[in-house]
Amino acid sequence: MTHKNHTSRREFLRTAAAATASLALASPSLAQSPARVVVIGGGFGGASCARALRQLDPSLDVTLVTADRQYVACPFSNEVIAGDRAIEAQQFTYEKTAAAGIKVVVQMAQTIDPQARTIGLADGSTLRYDRLVLSPGIDLRFDALAGYDEAAASRMPHAWKAGEQTLLLRRQLEAMDDGGVVAIVVPANPFRCPPGPYERASLIAHYLKTRKPRAKLIILDSKDAFSKQRLFQAAWQELYPGLIEWVALSQGGKVTSVDPATNTLVTDFATHHVQVANVIPPQRAGRIAEIAGVTDKSGWCPINPVSLESTQVPNIHVIGDACIAGAMPKSAFSANAQAKTCAGAIVALLAGATPTSPKLINTCYSLVAPDYGISIAGVYQPRNGLFADIEGAGGTSPLDAPRDVRAREAIYARSWFETIGAEVFG
Amino acid sequence: MKTLRTSLAIGLIVASAAPVRAASAPPPGAASCSGCHAATSQAIPNIYGRDADATRSTLLAFRNGSMPATVMTRIAKGFSEDEIGSIAAWLATQK
Numbered sequence: 001m002t003h004k005n006h007t008s009r010r011e012f013l014r015t016a017a018a019a020t021a022s023l024a025l026a027s028p029s030l031a032q033s034p035a036r037v038v039v040i041g042g043g044f045g046g047a048s049c050a051r052a053l054r055q056l057d058p059s060l061d062v063t064l065v066t067a068d069r070q071y072v073a074c075p076f077s078n079e080v081i082a083g084d085r086a087i088e089a090q091q092f093t094y095e096k097t098a099a100a101g102i103k104v105v106v107q108m109a110q111t112i113d114p115q116a117r118t119i120g121l122a123d124g125s126t127l128r129y130d131r132l133v134l135s136p137g138i139d140l141r142f143d144a145l146a147g148y149d150e151a152a153a154s155r156m157p158h159a160w161k162a163g164e165q166t167l168l169l170r171r172q173l174e175a176m177d178d179g180g181v182v183a184i185v186v187p188a189n190p191f192r193c194p195p196g197p198y199e200r201a202s203l204i205a206h207y208l209k210t211r212k213p214r215a216k217l218i219i220l221d222s223k224d225a226f227s228k229q230r231l232f233q234a235a236w237q238e239l240y241p242g243l244i245e246w247v248a249l250s251q252g253g254k255v256t257s258v259d260p261a262t263n264t265l266v267t268d269f270a271t272h273h274v275q276v277a278n279v280i281p282p283q284r285a286g287r288i289a290e291i292a293g294v295t296d297k298s299g300w301c302p303i304n305p306v307s308l309e310s311t312q313v314p315n316i317h318v319i320g321d322a323c324i325a326g327a328m329p330k331s332a333f334s335a336n337a338q339a340k341t342c343a344g345a346i347v348a349l350l351a352g353a354t355p356t357s358p359k360l361i362n363t364c365y366s367l368v369a370p371d372y373g374i375s376i377a378g379v380y381q382p383r384n385g386l387f388a389d390i391e392g393a394g395g396t397s398p399l400d401a402p403r404d405v406r407a408r409e410a411i412y413a414r415s416w417f418e419t420i421g422a423e424v425f426g
Numbered sequence: 427m428k429t430l431r432t433s434l435a436i437g438l439i440v441a442s443a444a445p446v447r448a449a450s451a452p453p454p455g456a457a458s459c460s461g462c463h464a465a466t467s468q469a470i471p472n473i474y475g476r477d478a479d480a481t482r483s484t485l486l487a488f489r490n491g492s493m494p495a496t497v498m499t500r501i502a503k504g505f506s507e508d509e510i511g512s513i514a515a516w517l518a519t520q521k
Contacts, residue, residue, distance in 0.1 A: 052457075337457065357454065359455035360458055361455060361461070362458075363461070377497050379455070395500050405496060408496055412469055412496060416470070419462055420461050422464060422466065423460055
């Protein structure tokens with residue numbers, strides 16, 4: 001009880017201090033501008049953070065820099081690939097973001113000067129910041145897999161950033177003859193959406209089973225284990241027996257080179273000629289992170305998990321897929337949770353207060369069929385510079401759950417997407 | 427003390443002018459809830475503006491396994507009784 005009282009009093013004083021500081025900054029009589037926070041990246045992380053900043057402190061001057069007028073969401077894009085969903089259901093715009101008092105700047109950020117705290121945009125203009133949030137998502141590494149460069153992606157789609165690539169993979173599946181082989185090439189960890197390749201395999205299998213029953217799907221994996229593995233494999237056995245073949249790293253699953261001209265995938269053990277090749281290459285933080293100097297040798301961004309601030313460059317925070325978040329997976333849910341934590345920390349820091357240690361939740365749903373959902377959840381707190389799992393919490397859906405539980409989780413998955421879409425963009 | 431009173435007064439003014447969710451900083455964990463829960467969602471219940479005791483006992487029942495759920499049983503285990511109390515109290519003040 002004592003501890004609780006202490007916490008709430010400190011919390012209250014911090015809130016009061018933040019309010020005082022923001023009022024002081026907003027007051028014209030003091031001839032000071034409001035604190036400027038710039039967020040680069042208009043996805044689930046960046047757009048969430050901009051909104052949360054304005055909600056926590058409406059006096060803040062918040063700018064969202066995003067490369068496109070439209071955002072195409074990755075969660076549920078596997079349903080578009082499988083033909084169960086229109087791409088329009090994945091598209092979001094920033095009108096409501098702007099209506100919330102956020103300046104939306106549709107430009108590529110090209111340079112960042114952490115000393116001067118300035119950002120250079122593609123049109124030659126400059127933005128100044130007191131605090132900068134980078135939520136740049138991922139860049140696909142077109143230098144990491146022999147033969148797989150940007151041109152190869154137009155023949156062998158990655159579809160790991162939603163949009164035209166998603167539709168390309170859809171068209172290839174539609175055009176494929178019954179009896180064809182679809183391959184999904186999966187990279188080693190870490191990468192965006194750890195269960196994503198296996199959800200994709202499941203939903204493509206659902207399409208093949210109903211429309212091209214003689215076709216097969218092979219997963220060539222650079223890993224020996226994957227997220228929700230036992231749940232996926234049990235469901236494949238039940239729903240798609242004999243249709244999906246998973247080749248693990250130790251079975252020769254690692255693809256070492258590709259030839260887009262002949263749709264060939266080469267491993268140390270075999271050469272696979274396939275009709276549709278979905279190559280998900282290794283990834284790294286979006287390019288602007290490297291420009292800002294916040295990436296380490298791994299290509300990802302180390303952060304302080306209390307504030308999400310870069311451990312390498314002061315006043316720059318990194319959230320979402322680009323940051324090194326320990327046990328938290330690279331998911332839209334994580335990015336949204338980190339964004340709200342980061343916004344709270346920034347409001348505290350601008351007021352000269354110390355951010356309190358947060359707890360964050362992640363829940364990732366995967367569809368194995370349109371009416372068959374499974375999930376993994378976790379609760380995290382800062383420990384040793386990372387987000388660590390809270391022991392005893394989280395985990396996957398039970399292996400032995402009846403079908404009505406799977407059906408409910410599929411409904412919850414859809415409900416989650418609608419809610420988070422509305423929270424972030426609506 | 428005068429400074430503190432002034433701060434508190436300003437804090438209240440700001441709180442009343444801001445959107446409801448800005449009234450107080452969420453306790454640890456509570457900011458994540460809105461990823462799934464909203465006033466508008468049909469399948470997933472709205473948890474905002476509900477009686478704090480009701481939310482608290484539901485979360486505690488998820489935590490000790492006496493109330494079945496798909497995912498909340500796994501999430502509630504990540505929070506202490508005190509943390510659950512703070513989250514429930516904060517959610518009750520939100521719309």
